[in-house]
Every structure is written in C-alpha cells, then in structure tokens.
Amino acid sequence: MTTVREATIALLRALDMQTIFGNPGSTELPLFRDFPDDFRYVLGLQESIVVAMADGYAQATRNAALVNLHSSAGTGHALGNLFTAFKNQTPLVITAGQQARSILSCEPFLFAERATEFPRPFVKWACEPACAQDVPAAIARAYYVAMEPPCGPTFVSIPVDDWDRPCEPIRARRVSAINPGDPAALTDAADALAIADRPVIVVGAGVARDQAWDEVIALAERHNAPVWVAPMSARNSFPEDHRLFAGFLDAGREKIVARLQGYDLILVLGGPLSLYHVEGFGPHVPEGARVIQIVDNPAQAAWAPDGMAVVANTRLAILSLLAGPLPMERAAPPLRQPAQVLQGMEFSDSFVMQQIARLRPRGAIVVEEAPSSRGPMHDHLPMLERDTFYTCASGGLGHGLPAAVGVALARPSEKVIAVLGDGSSMYAIQGLWSAVQLGLSISFIIINNGGYAALASFGRIFGLDKTVGTQLPDIDFCALAEGQGLSAVRVTDANGLDAALAASFSARGSTLVEVVVS
Numbered sequence: 001m002t003t004v005r006e007a008t009i010a011l012l013r014a015l016d017m018q019t020i021f022g023n024p025g026s027t028e029l030p031l032f033r034d035f036p037d038d039f040r041y042v043l044g045l046q047e048s049i050v051v052a053m054a055d056g057y058a059q060a061t062r063n064a065a066l067v068n069l070h071s072s073a074g075t076g077h078a079l080g081n082l083f084t085a086f087k088n089q090t091p092l093v094i095t096a097g098q099q100a101r102s103i104l105s106c107e108p109f110l111f112a113e114r115a116t117e118f119p120r121p122f123v124k125w126a127c128e129p130a131c132a133q134d135v136p137a138a139i140a141r142a143y144y145v146a147m148e149p150p151c152g153p154t155f156v157s158i159p160v161d162d163w164d165r166p167c168e169p170i171r172a173r174r175v176s177a178i179n180p181g182d183p184a185a186l187t188d189a190a191d192a193l194a195i196a197d198r199p200v201i202v203v204g205a206g207v208a209r210d211q212a213w214d215e216v217i218a219l220a221e222r223h224n225a226p227v228w229v230a231p232m233s234a235r236n237s238f239p240e241d242h243r244l245f246a247g248f249l250d251a252g253r254e255k256i257v258a259r260l261q262g263y264d265l266i267l268v269l270g271g272p273l274s275l276y277h278v279e280g281f282g283p284h285v286p287e288g289a290r291v292i293q294i295v296d297n298p299a300q301a302a303w304a305p306d307g308m309a310v311v312a313n314t315r316l317a318i319l320s321l322l323a324g325p326l327p328m329e330r331a332a333p334p335l336r337q338p339a340q341v342l343q344g345m346e347f348s349d350s351f352v353m354q355q356i357a358r359l360r361p362r363g364a365i366v367v368e369e370a371p372s373s374r375g376p377m378h379d380h381l382p383m384l385e386r387d388t389f390y391t392c393a394s395g396g397l398g399h400g401l402p403a404a405v406g407v408a409l410a411r412p413s414e415k416v417i418a419v420l421g422d423g424s425s426m427y428a429i430q431g432l433w434s435a436v437q438l439g440l441s442i443s444f445i446i447i448n449n450g451g452y453a454a455l456a457s458f459g460r461i462f463g464l465d466k467t468v469g470t471q472l473p474d475i476d477f478c479a480l481a482e483g484q485g486l487s488a489v490r491v492t493d494a495n496g497l498d499a500a501l502a503a504s505f506s507a508r509g510s511t512l513v514e515v516v517v518s
Contacts, residue, residue, distance in 0.1 A: 004247050005163040007136040007170055009036060015143055017066045017093070017462045019409075020056040022146075025070025027097025027110060030163040030452030042409065042438065044432035047077035048118035049402040053434065054092055055107065056406025057389060063092035064146045065406075066321035071097050071112040075119060080396050085153050086122040087394035088234055089297065091146040092153040093139065094119070100161040115157035125150075128157035130164035140170055147178040149313065150297040151209075179310025181294065181320065189267070189292045189310065190324025195264035198330075199223055202249065204230035204271010204479065205393065206296050212315035213386040216269060219318050220244045227335040228259065230271040236389035238272060240382035246336055248378045253280025261286045266307070268293040270314040272300045277395075278461060293317075339379045349447050349517050351374040351494060353380035353419075354431065356445065359501045361415045364388065367407055369400025370447050372420040377419065398427030401444070405431055407438040415441055415505060422448040422472055429480055435510040436485035443504040444486070444512040446477050481512035488512040 010122035018039045044050035046260035058065035059065050069075050088472035116126035125145045129138045151153050265312035284305045291307025294317045301309035313350040342351045353376045368391045369468045383389040393397040404418035452470040459467040489500050
C-alpha cells in the first residue's frame with residue numbers, strides 16, 4: 001500500500017502541481033522525504049513572500065499553485081498576502097504543518113490551535129483531515145474548490161506524522177464549474193445594448209482572468225462604445241492605445257458618477273463598478289443610466305448597489321452578447337487626449353513611467369506596486385498587450401516584488417518589469433534573493449520618493465497637514481540588492497535614466513534600478 005506522501009505526490013503530479021512554494025519548518029519536513037526529481041521547491045525567505053510568489057505563478061499559469069507553510073507562526077506571517085490572493089481571486093492550495101496527532105492534546109511546541117479557523121475568512125475552504133488516510137482526498141478537494149470560479153485560496157492543515165501512514169491512492173478528476181450565465185438575462189442585456197443611445201463599457205480584472213481580451217475588443221467595436229477600466233482593477237483587460245479606450249475610473253462614488261455622466265447604458269464586464277476607497281454620497285450611477293454587470297463572483301453581484309447583475313464566465317457571456325441584435329448606428333466617441341510628452345526637466349515618477357514605456361521590450365510584463373505612482377503609470381505607461389499587467393487587488397503592501405518572481409517563473413521567456421515604490425519594496429525585499437537563485441530575468445525598478453507618499457496624499461482627504469510615520473530616509477536599495485546577488489544602479493536625474501533602464505531590460509538575469517525622484 002502507498003503512503004500518504006506517495007499518494008499526495010502522485011495526485012499533485014496528475015494536477016500539474018510539481019512546483020511547491022514554501023519556507024520549511026519542522027512539522028513540514030516529512031513531506032519532502034525522497035523528494036522526486038520532477039518536482040521543484042521554490043524557497044522564499046519569509047512566508048508572506050512565499051504566498052505572493054505562488055500568487056504570481058498561479059495567475060500566470062492559470063492553475064492552482066501549492067504553498068507549504070509552517071503551523072501557526074508561518075501561517076500568521078503569510079496572512080497579509082493570503083488576503084491579497086483572496087482579493088485577486090487567485091487559486092492556491094495552502095498546506096500547513098501541524099504537530100503529531102498523539103501529542104495535540106498537550107498543546108505541544110509549534111502546534112496550531114484551531115488551525116482551520118486561523119486563515120478565515122480569506123480562504124474558500126479549510127480542513128484538518130480527521131485521519132491520515134484522508135489527507136490526499138482533502139488536498140484534491142482543496143484543489144477543485146480553489147479552481148472553481150470565483151477562484152481563491154484553500155487551506156489544509158496536516159499533522160506531521162500523517163505523511164508516512166499507509167493509504168489508498170486517489171485519482172485526479174476533471175471538475176468543471178464554468179458558468180455561461182443565465183440565457184434570459186444575457187438576451188435582455190444584448191437587447192438593451194443594441195437599442196442604447198450611448199452605451200459605455202467598464203472592464204475589470206475578470207476579463208483577463210476569463211481570457212476575454214479579443215471578445216471585449218470585438219464587443220466595443222461592434223457598439224462603438226468607449227471603454228473605461230473599473231476602479232482598482234488588478235489586471236489589464238483592454239488595449240490602452242485603442243481608439244475606444246477612455247481611461248480609468250477612480251474608487252470614489254461621486255467621481256464614478258461624474259465620469260459616466262451622459263451614458264444611458266453602463267455594461268460592466270469582469271469586475272465591480274462600485275468599488276470605493278473613500279466615503280461618498282449621492283447616487284451610485286448617473287441619473288437615467290441602466291447598469292448591467294457581468295461578473296464571476298456571486299458576492300460582487302450581491303453587494304452591487306445598483307442595476308442587474310449576471311454571474312457568468314466573462315468570455316462566454318460576451319460571446320452571447322455578440323450574437324445579439326445588431327446595434328443602431330452610433331457616432332464614434334471622442335478620442336482620449338494623449339499624455340503630454342515630458343522632457344525630464346522635473347525628474348518625476350511620470351517621466352520615469354514614460355521612459356519605461358519607451359524602452360521596454362515588446363511583450364514585457366509589468367508587475368506593479370507603487371501606489372503613489374499609479375496615476376502617472378496610467379497616464380504614461382499604457383498596457384498594450386493581453387496578460388502583461390499584474391497588481392495587487394487588496395491594497396495591502398508586500399505583494400508586488402515577490403509576485404513578479406512568481407510571474408517570471410511561470411513565463412521565463414518574457415521580460416518581467418517590477419515597478420515598485422520604496423515603501424512597498426521594504427515589505428518583501430528578501431524576494432530579490434529568490435529571483436537571483438532561480439536565475440530569473442526581472443528588472444526591479446524602485447521609485448524612491450523618500451516615504452509613503454500615497455499615505456501622505458491620502459491624509460489630505462482627512463484634512464491632515466502632516467502625516468506621521470511616512471518618511472523613509474537613508475535606505476540604500478542598491479546595497480540591499482547587491483547583498484542578495486543582483487547588479488544595481490542608482491539614478492538621480494534624467495541624464496542617466498535611459499542607459500540604466502536599457503541595460504536592465506537587456507540583462508539576462510535580475511537587476512535593480514533605484515530611481516530617486518522629486
């Protein structure tokens with residue numbers, strides 16, 4: 001009879017999950033006895049980094065990634081990026097070690113009390129199997145649940161003495177949960193879209209998750225409808241140089257209403273429209289506008305404050321809309337004004353974004369976590385190709401740097417550019433070590449503005465003239481990078497920026513460019 005470990009390894013191989021992300025502790029070690037040659041273990045130097053690397057990898061491969069954490073302490077370290085993975089709707093199977101069953105009643109050292117409750121509510125399902133023989137079946141169920149839309153993390157706590165117990169092998173199954181949407185509701189949406197005088201489309205991350213890039217372009221062109229990006233969208237879902245691209249919606253009620261004023265039908269695809277970062281008042285949509293939202297997450301459909309919501313796979317739903325009635329003839333919307341070309345007299349993050357856009361290799365993937373530079377990025381660093389942008393949907397820091405490692409691991413033939421803030425970088429700076437050890441080609445661009453500039457800006461909303469704890473002087477990012485094996489360069493003015501970026505983008509390994517901006 002096989003052991004729990006052998007049955008689990010066979011299951012993971014069948015599910016194409018031979019990459020394990022982790023930071024091992026004592027209660028996890030027996031899993032790795034006789035570790036097979038066709039598996040690889042990706043080491044992160046802190047558990048939050050481990051989860052974010054797995055998050056990037058899972059998003060880029062479109063398959064659940066396996067994460068191995070250490071009981072309560074390791075799971076606790078990982079919770080920030082577990083929250084982000086939940087908001088990103090990233091499929092992860094997270095296993096955590098538990099002390100031996102025979103001593104659990106004695107509260108042993110490094111055990112997990114109420115292990116399945118600890119990661120909630122940011123896992124879709126959690127289990128500590130009742131007996132060792134149930135471990136492979138629990139991991140299988142965790143995989144299927146993680147992959148069911150809306151995708152997300154799941155959690156299995158495994159006692160250390162389970163791995164060597166005998167058990168029956170378990171076969172991998174095919175489980176499909178793709179939802180094409182309610183036909184009657186989609187017919188209603190197609191009819192409404194065809195007769196609207198001024199329709200507008202709002203795209204969210206679900207368009208990218210459901211691989212609906214071509215379909216949403218076809219729908220926008222069919223209806224001559226401008227396309228806005230939903231507030232805080234974590235993926236790119238429409239080419240930002242397209243004639244119908246309109247811009248980005250802010251996460252504020254009044255600003256959303258102002259941007260969408262004058263449209264009589266608002267079609268939201270793959271993401272929430274009413275996602276707010278600040279308190280607002282008044283209507284959620286312009287007067288006289290009908291809202292139809294197509295999302296893959298029932299929770300988003302439930303809390304949407306206005307309009308009809310259809311839970312469906314975005315790509316399949318758009319195909320239904322494309323099969324609907326031909327629209328009335330409409331005039332093309334006005335073109336979006338191009339961003340002003342900057343000369344670098346003021347060495348700003350806007351200028352840095354512009355030069356990244358000019359010099360990046362074709363097909364390069366941008367992973368971003370620079371909150372105070374998100375606006376300049378929108379203005380000067382357009383995303384032009386499908387699946388070339390990833391960011392954090394939760395607003396928590398410490399995801400972008402290691403997520404770039406995971407994306408690069410999944411897509412080794414493409415250059416990955418990690419655009420990071422100085423404050424964000426310090427949450428996960430150890431991730432540079434993993435990038436080097438894995439031999440990945442990542443350009444880490446740290447925009448150093450000397451503090452948590454986004455927080456200082458946000459403080460003005462509350463009438464604060466000064467925000468405490470937002471200054472970050474005297475951090476040498478080049479020294480931190482070089483100490484972990486990267487080549488690094490510091491740029492303080494426009495004269496040296498292009499050469500530094502070009503060298504980083506052409507390098508075969510990982511490099512870091514620290515850009516000190518005003």
